[in-house]
Amino acid sequence: MQVLLQAPTPFDQSILWRFHDAYFGARGIDAWNQGEVPFYSTSNYASARQHAGFLTDLVLSQLETGRLAEGQEIWILEVGSGLGRFAANFLRALEIACGPAGAEVFDRLRYVLSDYSERSLREACATRALEPHVKAGRVIPALFDLRSRPGEGGLHFLDGAKGPPNAAFASQFQMVIANYVCCVVPLKNLQHKQAEGWLEQWVRVESKVADDAAPKPAEQMIDEMLATPTREGMVKGLTIQWEWRSRPLEEVYPKALHRDVLAALVRGLGDATVGYPHGFIDFVEGAGELLAPGGVMLVNDYGSIERKELAGLSERKPQIYGNSLANSINYAVFDAFAEVTGWHLLRSRDKLGSLHTAALRPGIGWTEREDLGFRKNYIAWRGGDDILDFTHTARLCAEKKDYDRALRYWRRAIELEPENPDHHYRAGDAAIDLGQYEMAVTFLEEGRGLAAGDTTLDFEFQLGRATCLASDYPASIGWYEKALEKENHPTTWTNLGVLYESADRFQDAYRCFKTAMEVDPQYARGRERMQILKDLLWRRKIEEFEGAGAKDPLRKLEDKKSVKEEKTASGDDEEEPAEDEESDDAEDEESDEEESDEEESDDEDEEEEEEEEEEEEESDDEDDEESDDEDDEESDDEDDEESDDDEKSAAA
Numbered sequence: 067m068q069v070l071l072q073a074p075t076p077f078d079q080s081i082l083w084r085f086h087d088a089y090f091g092a093r094g095i096d097a098w099n100q101g102e103v104p105f106y107s108t109s110n111y112a113s114a115r116q117h118a119g120f121l122t123d124l125v126l127s128q129l130e131t132g133r134l135a136e137g138q139e140i141w142i143l144e145v146g147s148g149l150g151r152f153a154a155n156f157l158r159a160l161e162i163a164c165g166p167a168g169a170e171v172f173d174r175l176r177y178v179l180s181d182y183s184e185r186s187l188r189e190a191c192a193t194r195a196l197e198p199h200v201k202a203g204r205v206i207p208a209l210f211d212l213r214s215r216p217g218e219g220g221l222h223f224l225d226g227a228k229g230p231p232n233a234a235f236a237s238q239f240q241m242v243i244a245n246y247v248c249c250v251v252p253l254k255n256l257q258h259k260q261a262e263g264w265l266e267q268w269v270r271v272e273s274k275v276a277d278d279a280a281p282k283p284a285e286q287m288i289d290e291m292l293a294t295p296t297r298e299g300m301v302k303g304l305t306i307q308w309e310w311r312s313r314p315l316e317e318v319y320p321k322a323l324h325r326d327v328l329a330a331l332v333r334g335l336g337d338a339t340v341g342y343p344h345g346f347i348d349f350v351e352g353a354g355e356l357l358a359p360g361g362v363m364l365v366n367d368y369g370s371i372e373r374k375e376l377a378g379l380s381e382r383k384p385q386i387y388g389n390s391l392a393n394s395i396n397y398a399v400f401d402a403f404a405e406v407t408g409w410h411l412l413r414s415r416d417k418l419g420s421l422h423t424a425a426l427r428p429g430i431g432w433t434e435r436e437d438l439g440f441r442k443n444y445i446a447w448r449g450g451d452d453i454l455d456f457t458h459t460a461r462l463c464a465e466k467k468d469y470d471r472a473l474r475y476w477r478r479a480i481e482l483e484p485e486n487p488d489h490h491y492r493a494g495d496a497a498i499d500l501g502q503y504e505m506a507v508t509f510l511e512e513g514r515g516l517a518a519g520d521t522t523l524d525f526e527f528q529l530g531r532a533t534c535l536a537s538d539y540p541a542s543i544g545w546y547e548k549a550l551e552k553e554n555h556p557t558t559w560t561n562l563g564v565l566y567e568s569a570d571r572f573q574d575a576y577r578c579f580k581t582a583m584e585v586d587p588q589y590a591r592g593r594e595r596m597q598i599l600k601d602l603l604w605r606r607k608i609e610e611f612e613g614a615g616a617k618d619p620l621r622k623l624e625d626k627k628s629v630k631e632e633k634t635a636s637g638d639d640e641e642e643p644a645e646d647e648e649s650d651d652a653e654d655e656e657s658d659e660e661e662s663d664e665e666e667s668d669d670e671d672e673e674e675e676e677e678e679e680e681e682e683e684e685s686d687d688e689d690d691e692e693s694d695d696e697d698d699e700e701s702d703d704e705d706d707e708e709s710d711d712d713e714k715s716a717a718a
């Protein structure tokens with residue numbers, strides 16, 4: 067049964083945005099870490115390096131024009147900072163990738179990291195990537211809802227952190243950065259029909275409830291949803307009806323700025339459909355007061371770039387990530403804003419770009435250095451897009467088992483993002499699949515160093531595999547032991563047991579297989595390996611009792627029986643074997659499958675048998691590695707959730 071939660075309402079005022087705000091408020095950085103909200107395209111190191119390069123050019127220009135004094139602090143404000151990965155990568159790029167000028171900016175930087183979600187902000191500041199900067203006072207956490215005015219008490223520094231000297235923040239910031247934020251602030255969807263004027267998109271929201279559920283007032287249902295805003299699929303599960311309603315623009319927007327920007331935006335297009343981010347435009351206008359003379363408002367977001375893409379009547383619906391909403395933005399809105407307000411604008415115009423950038427500034431035109439800086443950092447070099455393409459292609463190649471190409475792409479990803487442990491992990495994985503075990507060890511050891519204790523990627527397990535395949539068994543034992551300190555996994559126990567067994571450490575091997583069976587009683591390989599160990603120990607004991615090369619008396623019986631069976635099969639002997647023996651044999655055969663070759667060699671001399679045993683053990687190791695690949699793929703799948711982010715980002 068459907069229950070009406072909200073009668074038709076303009077989209078920007080609908081309860082969907084209350085759920086959106088509540089989601090960001092409660093989810094914290096798991097919104098990104100659990101793959102619900104994409105972030106890699108906006109926050110990767112290569113993309114952050116583009117922005118850091120532009121800031122470096124901007125600061126040089128500010129120094130040249132005397133608008134910034136040598137040695138003066140450089141204040142930056144980031145709004146909607148989310149996970150904080152962008153800030154961390156931006157700071158790192160300034161420090162190491164933008165030459166001496168960038169390093170100097172880094173030294174003088176005061177970076178106000180802000181979000182309206184206190185939970186996200188606190189958790190982001192506690193991440194390994196940001197905590198040292200917070201401690202050093204370089205990153206200053208602040209609560210800020212960009213629908214409020216910073217100078218009017220809207221910007222709150224966390225825990226008494228010291229903000230800029232100018233308490234009203236007027237003319238304070240050299241740069242204000244809004245990364246993937248414009249598209250998440252309430253906006254209106256509008257159609258402009260040449261013949262009829264403006265139409266606004268309204269939404270009607272219903273929720274499905276069980277037919278026998280006790281009726282509840284809509285307000286109570288909304289309150290309950292707001293109390294659990296991180297519930298999976300909560301917003302996606304709503305029934306939303308969209309409709310267009312004719313409405314005079316003066317009524318939609320009493321504020322002339324918005325009417326003027328819209329008029330400029332659709333001028334000459336005929337019928338048009340626009341997602342108009344009035345909330346964000348209000349923020350940009352207000353941010354003018356925050357910017358130091360010559361300071362820049364930098365907007366990075368998804369969407370389209372050509373104004374003509376607005377032409378025609380089309381539907382518009384948000385993307386839903388977690389329980390948040392994201393709307394595609396056409397960057398021509400900034401052309402129209404600049405035209406109406408006289409602000410100066412530089413923006414990327416690459417139709418193929420996955421992310422677009424607009425640099426806006428009131429009053430002061432661009433210097434040649436800034437103009438060139440924009441071209442250099444956003445047009446001539448597109449590292450932010452390249453890293454997305456390299457990682458995507460590498461994954462596809464690995465899926466198609468084109469491992470050498472996958473590895474080449476991971477190598478290129480590492481060149482662009484040298485400190486991302488994920489690329490090293492995957493390069494190591496591809497190198498294992500390619501049979502380049504030593505190379506794999508190098509990638510994995512480097513990656514492990516970069517991950518520095520981060521447990522999301524199991525470098526130790528992969529190193530166990532790679533070193534085993536490189537025949538460095540003592541090293542492999544060491545890595546698997548370390549992997550077990552982090553995760554109690556039956557595959558790791560079993561692999562370790564096999565290595566102990568091959569080193570004649572039978573008691574340790576026994577303990578490993580036993581633990582594997584305890585950790586996961588369904589894990590067949592643990593049981594199989596225990597059986598193999600049991601048979602091996604039994605053979606050894608027989609040799610101890612009877613001398614080298616002695617045959618297993620049970621096996622002799624079996625041999626006789628099988629000769630008999632052969633005869634039976636060939637019609638020489640009509641007599642049937644006893645049923646229980648037959649079933650026992652069948653069982654033995656199944657469990658001894660892997661040993662059948664070895665058993666045949668029972669008749670041969672001791673030396674040969676030992677050689678075979680060794681070979682068998684080695685090949686078992688390899689088999690183990692193969693079966694480990696499955697687990698590996700499982701863990702890849704988990705990581706692939708991150709790669710899904712990329713796909714989402716690309717689709718967003």
Ligand SMILES: C[S@@+](CC[C@H](N)C(=O)[O-])C[C@H]1O[C@@H](n2cnc3c(N)ncnc32)[C@H](O)[C@@H]1O
Nearest residue numbers: 090105108146147148182183210211212245246
């Ligand atoms: C899509 S995420 C982007 C996060 C990050 N900038 C990135 O690029 O990955 C949007 C962020 O904006 C924040 N946000 C949403 N609405 C906001 C508002 N009105 N004021 C300030 N922050 C807001 C959310 O809490 C979230 O952290």
